[in-house]
Amino acid sequence: MIEITVDERLNVEAKAVELLRTVFDPEIPVDIYSLGLIYRIEFSDERILQIDMTLTAPSCPAADFLVEDARFKLETIPGVKSVEINIVFEPEWTQDMMSEEAKLELGFL
Numbered sequence: 001m002i003e004i005t006v007d008e009r010l011n012v013e014a015k016a017v018e019l020l021r022t023v024f025d026p027e028i029p030v031d032i033y034s035l036g037l038i039y040r041i042e043f044s045d046e047r048i049l050q051i052d053m054t055l056t057a058p059s060c061p062a063a064d065f066l067v068e069d070a071r072f073k074l075e076t077i078p079g080v081k082s083v084e085i086n087i088v089f090e091p092e093w094t095q096d097m098m099s100e101e102a103k104l105e106l107g108f109l
Contacts, residue, residue, distance in 0.1 A: 004043065013043055016041050019074055020032055020038055020051075020070060020074075022073060023070045025062050026065065028106070035098055036098045038052075039053060049082070051086065053070070053085060054092075055093070058089060067085050095108060
């Protein structure tokens with residue numbers, strides 16, 4: 001197995017952030033990255049893009065849509081063999097995890 005370079009890893013992870021900023025909850029006009037729902041982005045030497053994400057609520061009706069939309073977009077990144085999206089609930093999501101822009105957009109500032 002050939003290890004990926006640091007530059008390639010950083011480029012893939014940066015592209016992942018860019019694409020995650022295009023995934024929106026149908027009920028919230030803010031992307032999932034700015035909402036603070038993405039906890040981890042890691043590109044492994046096996047060329048697997050691993051994402052840990054949470055939901056604003058465990059019973060989020062848009063969960064399947066969000067995961068599949070993210071997976072579909074992330075699979076388009078050159079060099080990525082597969083995408084693993086893990087839904088996690090630790091730590092529990094709070095509004096404090098949102099970016100300043102997201103808070104402003106949603107009227108929390």
